[in-house]
Amino acid sequence: MSRDFLTKRAAKIGELAHIVADSPAGARGVVGLSEKLADDANNLMLACYDCHARVDRNGKNSEYTAAQLLAMKREHEARIELIYSATGVMDSLPILMSFPVGTHLPIFDVRQVNYAMLENSRFTRAPRSPHIHVDRVDFDILDSADDFWPRAEAALQTIFEQRIRPALTEKNGPTHLTIAAFAPIPMLMKLGALLGDKIEASVLDLPVERWLWDVRPECPAPKYKFDVPDKLPREVAVVVNISGLATPPDLQMPVLEFRAEAPNRGIIRTEAHVLEFRRQFNAFLNALNAAGVRLLHILPATPLCASVEIGRMLLPKIFESVHAWEWQAPVWKQALRLK
Numbered sequence: 001m002s003r004d005f006l007t008k009r010a011a012k013i014g015e016l017a018h019i020v021a022d023s024p025a026g027a028r029g030v031v032g033l034s035e036k037l038a039d040d041a042n043n044l045m046l047a048c049y050d051c052h053a054r055v056d057r058n059g060k061n062s063e064y065t066a067a068q069l070l071a072m073k074r075e076h077e078a079r080i081e082l083i084y085s086a087t088g089v090m091d092s093l094p095i096l097m098s099f100p101v102g103t104h105l106p107i108f109d110v111r112q113v114n115y116a117m118l119e120n121s122r123f124t125r126a127p128r129s130p131h132i133h134v135d136r137v138d139f140d141i142l143d144s145a146d147d148f149w150p151r152a153e154a155a156l157q158t159i160f161e162q163r164i165r166p167a168l169t170e171k172n173g174p175t176h177l178t179i180a181a182f183a184p185i186p187m188l189m190k191l192g193a194l195l196g197d198k199i200e201a202s203v204l205d206l207p208v209e210r211w212l213w214d215v216r217p218e219c220p221a222p223k224y225k226f227d228v229p230d231k232l233p234r235e236v237a238v239v240v241n242i243s244g245l246a247t248p249p250d251l252q253m254p255v256l257e258f259r260a261e262a263p264n265r266g267i268i269r270t271e272a273h274v275l276e277f278r279r280q281f282n283a284f285l286n287a288l289n290a291a292g293v294r295l296l297h298i299l300p301a302t303p304l305c306a307s308v309e310i311g312r313m314l315l316p317k318i319f320e321s322v323h324a325w326e327w328q329a330p331v332w333k334q335a336l337r338l339k
Contacts (some may be wrong), residue, residue: 013048013049014046014047014048015046015047015048015049015052016044016045016046016047017044017045017046017047017051017052017055017056017069018037018038018043018044019037019043019044019045019066019069019070019073020033020034020037020043020066021034021056022034022035022037022038022039025059025060026056026059026060027055027056027057027058027059027060027062027064028062028064028065028066028069029060045069045072045073045076055069079123082122082123083123088124089123089124089125089126090124090125090126090175090176091125091126091127091128091174091175091176092117092125092126092127092128092174092176092177092178092202093128093131093132093167093174093176093177093178094110094113094114094117094127094128094131094132094177094178094180095131095132095134095164095177095178095179095180095181095195096108096110096113096131096132096133096134096135096179096180096181097133097134097135097136097156097179097180097181097182097183097187097188097191098133098134098135098136098137098181098182098183099136099137099139099143099152099182099183099184099187100136100137100139100142100143101143101182101183101184102142102143102144103142105137106137106182106183107137108133108135108137108180108182110131110133112210112211113127113131113178113180113204113211114127114131115210116180116204116210116211116212116213117178117202117204119212120202120204120211120212120213120271121202125176125178125202127178128174132163132164132167134156134159134160134164134181134191136152136155136156139151139152139155143184143326143328144328149186149335149336150336152184152187152336153187153190153336156187156190156191156194157194160194164194164195168195168199174199175199175200176199176200176201176202177195177199177200177201177202178201178202178204179191179192179195179201179202179203179204179308180204180211181304181308182206182304184326184335185300185302185307185324185326186300186324186325186326186335186336187336188304188307188308188311189298189300189307189308189310189311189324189338190311190324190336190338191308191311192307192308192309192310192311192312192313193311193312193314193322193338193339194311195308195311195312196312196316197312197313201312202271202274203274203304203305203308203309203312204304204305205268205274205303205304205305206304207266207268207269207270208269213269213270213271214269214270219269219270221270221272221273221276222242222260222261222262222267222268222273222276222277223260223261223262224258224259224260224261224277224280224281225259225261226256226257226258226259226280226284226287227256228256228284228287228288228291229291230290230291231291231292232254232288232291232292232293233253233254233292233293234292234293234294234295235253235293235294235295235296235297236253236254236255236256236288236293236295236296236297237249237251237253237254237255237256237296237297237298237299238255238256238257238258238288238296238297238298238299239255239256239257239258239259239299239301240257240258240259240281240298240299240300240301240302240306240310241257241258241259241260241263241301242259242260242263242267242268242277242300242301242302242303242306243263243264243265243267243301243302243303243306244263244264244265244301245259245263245301246299246300246301246327248299249299249331249332251297253297256288258280258281258284263301265303266303267303268303268305268306274305274306274309277305277306277309278309278313281306281309281310281313282313285313285314285315289315289318289319293319294318294319294320294321295319295320295321296319296321296322296323297322297323297325297334298310298322298323298324298325298338299325299327299332300324300325301327311338314338314339316339319339321337321339322337322338322339323335323336323337323338324336324337324338
C-alpha cells in the first residue's frame with residue numbers, strides 16, 4: 001500500500017505483471033504456454049504502474065525477455081527473504097559530509113547511502129531517520145587557499161556541536177553509525193577525530209560505485225608494513241602510504257612510514273579490508289606510544305574510509321597533539337590539528 005500522488009488517499013500501487021503474457025499475442029506470449037501459465041503464480045511478478053507498462057510496451061516486440069523478468073523476480077524475492085529472515089538487525093545513523101576537493105564538487109544522494117547500507121550489511125543495518133549531512137559543497141574557497149583550513153575546520157566544528165553531538169548524546173541515541181564522506185583528506189580525519197570510536201561505525205568508500213563494497217570473490221586483502229624503533233623522541237612525523245606513494249618532506253624530526261605493500265587508489269574494497277586496516281594501524285599507533293611519541297604529524301595518502309578511520313583511532317589520552325598535513329604540489333602543507 002502507498003498513497004496516490006494526486007489525491008493522497010491510500011492506494012495499491014503494485015500490479016501483477018505476467019512474465020509470459022496470458023495471451024499468445026501479448027508481450028512474451030507463446031501459443032499453448034500463455035494459456036497454461038495465465039493463472040500460475042510462478043509466472044507473475046509485482047511491478048509498479050510505470051514498470052508494468054514498460055515491460056509490456058510494444059507487445060510482441062517488447063525488449064524485455066521472459067528470462068530477464070524471471071531473473072529480476074528471483075533477485076527481488078531473494079532480497080525480500082533476506083530482509084525478513086535477518087536477525088540482529090540494528091538501526092544505523094547515516095552521517096554524510098561533503099566539501100569541495102580542488103575544483104571537484106561531490107554530489108551526494110542519501111538514498112544511495114541508505115541502499116549501500118542495506119546491501120553491504122546484507123540487510124542487517126537499517127537507515128535511521130533523519131540522517132545528518134555536513135553539506136559544504138558550496139564552500140566559497142578552494143582547499144589550496146591559505147584560509148581554507150581554519151574556515152573549513154570552524155564550519156565542521158560548528159555543525160558537529162549543533163547537530164551531530166546532540167544526536168549522539170541524546171537519550172536512546174544511535175548505537176551504530178554509517179559514515180560516508182567526500183572531502184580533502186585532513187577534513188575526513190577531523191570528522192573521524194570528532195566522532196571517535198565509542199560508537200560502533202561502518203565507514204563507507206567508493207571502490208566500485210554508489211558506496212557499495214566489492215563482492216567479487218577474487219578480492220585480495222591488502223597487506224601493510226611498518227617498522228617502529230624501541231625509542232623515539234616526543235615528536236615525529238608519519239607518512240601513511242595506502243592509496244599512493246607520498247614523498248616525505250625534509251622535517252626537523254624523524255619521519256616514519258606506514259604503508260601498504262602495493263599502494264593504489266582502490267586498495268580498500270570491502271568492510272573486512274577496513275577492519276584489517278584498523279587493526280594494523282592501531283598496532284602502529286600503540287608502537288609509537290610505547291616508543292615515547294607524544295606529538296604526531298600525519299602526512300596521508302589514504303582512501304576516504306582510511307582517512308576517517310585514522311581520525312577515529314587516535315588515542316586522545318596518549319597523544320598530546322596530532323597534526324594533519326596535506327599535499328599541495330609541489331610541497332606538503334600543515335592543514336589542521338586533529339586534537
